[in-house]
Amino acid sequence: MIALSLADISKVVDGALHLAGASSATDLVDGSVQTDSRLVEPGSIFIAKPGAVTDGHLFAPAAAASGAALLIVERLLDLPVTQIVVADAVAALGALASAVVARVRSAGKLKIVAVTGSNGKTTTKNLLRSMFERVGVTVAPQGSFNNQVGAPMTMLEVTDDTRFLVIEMGASSEGAIANLVRLVRPDVGIVLTIGLAHAGEFGDLDATVRAKSAMVTDLLPTDVAVLNADDPRVAQMAAITPARIVRFGEYGQVDVRASDLHSGRTGTTFTLHLADGQSAPVVFPVLGEHHVMNALAAAAAAEVLGVSLGDIVAALQATTRAERWRMEVLGGKDNVTIINDAYNASPDSMSAALKTLAQIATPGCRTIAVLGEMAELGELAGEEHDRIGLLAVRLNISQMIVVGQRARRMHISTINEGSWDGESVYVDTPDEAFELVRSSVNPGDTVLVKSSNSAGLRFLGDRLGDLFS
Structure with missing residues (x-):
């Protein structure tokens, strides 16, 4: 995490600072932020969040023993470590992450892309990381860190050198994506598909559409919404966002598209057409023609943020699998x-x-x-x-x-x-x-x-x- 004083962190998370030993409110903390005590190192911040099965406060002693510089807790613990007591540890994690991203962004070079959809989020996130890493320092989640804990943990990895931040956003309930969008404020919001994934949680497709629409409704006119034109439920989101629209797909009037698709056992070949009129052949080793749509979404967002056609194609051709355990x-x-x-x-x-x-x-x-x-x-x-x-x-x-x-x-x-x-x-x-x-x-x-x-x-x-x- 970027260096912040204990006083600054306390203010950001709206908590009560309890200093330990010779600590001062002006002391700087720049270690990693962890919710798993096993990952704590000297100088880390440990956030004791309650869980479905256990309670992070039970592991605070282990975090202290591993050298945690600060504990963010929901109740004061009898431990010789500086603590900030907050009303909600998960909300505090989000607030801290949002503040860190805002401070790095204020320098003017950090660009943020967020991606959601019923399918393809992780593949698209990985493709975006590969494209952006060819241009500058990039932070993107490992695995599927896409919820109210995972997304802020990724956000906290940004430093003053970070040029691109990619955030994957899952929706466990209505309002989840809206909350994440408010925390990170993406420059580019991608919506891939609206399908029956998590239908049991949302109840019906209309509720899923409402939840996913939050990706684009709060974007600014200076931002960009990247929408799947081949999915009618996603395409209709163009009417509810103030952002500039970039459409991707294989059919109709789109900005970024693929033509001449040929799929086989070694992946898919196609011609990539970007919004600026450039095109190039692509040999995409990821198995499954359906992953071409994820490639188009990533290419559209990368082009918006200045990645060249050559770097986009090179990233696609270097990707041999969507993700561990995915095709x-x-x-x-x-x-x-x-x-x-x-x-x-x-x-x-x-x-x-x-x-x-x-x-x-x-x-x-x-x-x-x-x-x-x-x-x-x-x-x-x-x-x-x-x-x-x-x-x-x-x-x-x-x-x-x-x-x-x-x-x-x-x-x-x-x-x-x-x-x-x-x-x-x-x-x-x-x-x-x-x-x-x-x-x-x-x-x-x-x-x-x-x-x-x-x-x-x-x-x-x-x-x-x-x-x-």
């Missing part, structure tokens, strides 16, 4: 390909993954889909799992292995379709699925492992990747 290509032994895409799953991403599996199959060899639950769909879960089962039949997937009770309707729907005879198998556990694939896979087969994170199939994908590596 990650493993295996290779006996020409068996394992696609591990089991970090997240929504109806849209499940459909895209199955279509990619069918599209890249080796002629004369089988396609095997090992599928688990799509979580957080609420009352839509049953019909959406049915729909995926039917899609697998219609795509002529050679073998489907459904794992876990919560995904079982995919198996039932394939049987009810009546066009298959034994091509779908149900098992209770990932171990059973592993043995089934191990004993039945043939040289040249392509295996997709796809589920929500909660189903745990990503580790099954890793095991299969190791088996055929």
